[in-house]
Amino acid sequence: MLELTIKKGLRATGRRMTRTRQAVLTLLERTRQPLSATEIFDQLHQEKVSIDLVTVYRTLHVLKELGLVVQLDLHQEGLSRYELKEGRKHHHHIRCQMCGHIVDLLLCPLKNVTKLIERQTQFIVDEHTLEFTGLCPECQ
Amino acid sequence: MLELTIKKGLRATGRRMTRTRQAVLTLLERTRQPLSATEIFDQLHQEKVSIDLVTVYRTLHVLKELGLVVQLDLHQEGLSRYELKEGRKHHHHIRCQMCGHIVDLLLCPLKNVTKLIERQTQFIVDEHTLEFTGLCPECQ
DNA sequence: TTCTTATTGCAAGTCTATTGCAAATATCAC
DNA sequence: GTGATATTTGCAATAGACTTGCAATAAGAA
Numbered sequence: 094m095l096e097l098t099i100k101k102g103l104r105a106t107g108r109r110m111t112r113t114r115q116a117v118l119t120l121l122e123r124t125r126q127p128l129s130a131t132e133i134f135d136q137l138h139q140e141k142v143s144i145d146l147v148t149v150y151r152t153l154h155v156l157k158e159l160g161l162v163v164q165l166d167l168h169q170e171g172l173s174r175y176e177l178k179e180g181r182k183h184h185h186h187i188r189c190q191m192c193g194h195i196v197d198l199l200l201c202p203l204k205n206v207t208k209l210i211e212r213q214t215q216f217i218v219d220e221h222t223l224e225f226t227g228l229c230p231e232c233q
Numbered sequence: 234m235l236e237l238t239i240k241k242g243l244r245a246t247g248r249r250m251t252r253t254r255q256a257v258l259t260l261l262e263r264t265r266q267p268l269s270a271t272e273i274f275d276q277l278h279q280e281k282v283s284i285d286l287v288t289v290y291r292t293l294h295v296l297k298e299l300g301l302v303v304q305l306d307l308h309q310e311g312l313s314r315y316e317l318k319e320g321r322k323h324h325h326h327i328r329c330q331m332c333g334h335i336v337d338l339l340l341c342p343l344k345n346v347t348k349l350i351e352r353q354t355q356f357i358v359d360e361h362t363l364e365f366t367g368l369c370p371e372c373q
Numbered sequence: 374t375t376c377t378t379a380t381t382g383c384a385a386g387t388c389t390a391t392t393g394c395a396a397a398t399a400t401c402a403c
Numbered sequence: 404g405t406g407a408t409a410t411t412t413g414c415a416a417t418a419g420a421c422t423t424g425c426a427a428t429a430a431g432a433a
Binding site: 221 | 304306307308309313327329330336338339340343345346347350353354355356357362363364365366367368369370373
């Protein structure tokens, strides 16, 4: 169970499971799109959950630190989005420029490329960001 | 000559070549690293060029519109960087997490992938962002 | 239930980037 | 060169994402 895993992770670092963290997690769990802090804030308020925007940011920060959540910086959006890892494989996204709809990509074409880059640049590669934009079927 | 090309581009859209635009361009031309607006502002001020930060932003916006400059959003930097196109091919970057040094990558492994994504998602792919982070040879 | 300590909300602040507007300046016609 | 006109600039103010300090609150262990 996801909730148990998370509780353990929190405990292990001297942290507590609280109503607000619960609320953020539940929302992320049932939402398919990666959410921004503001979107999480707005959505929870619509559901009459009282939470401060600062707390949303802090919660996301903690969840990211525990490796339970991934932070995305989509192409020129100027904000961060978050999605639960929850056993999902490393993947990328494509976002519609028109409607903002975000879809997961099932492939990551970069596994072989990393070695090539390391040889070429002498860097030790740590992370990569790969995000696409375009027009979704509805907006074409 | 780059300067002529730019002047033409400006003219063609009813714009003018000015001292400030000149200064931003010259700086971009002789700097190898992609620069942020603030960095451009600071550098020009160090060189006793009087320019407002707003003007830097507006200049970059215009140059981007003319297709003379590329806007980069590197992995979780929280700001945009700009570099001259100037006949250079489409490419990506890798940034050192330690010292911030940015190096060009000579390959783009995504040409074939785009078609695959279009088939898979039914999107029409327009752009992609691909940026790496890691440790540069000096920081390892 | 009580105590300790993490967590929260609020207010204020930071940083990147944008907008409105009057003043400055580039370009064109003369 | 001079003047007309339209673009560009600087300044002040503003927007929006995100952070920090601190007192009040709540989780969880005894």
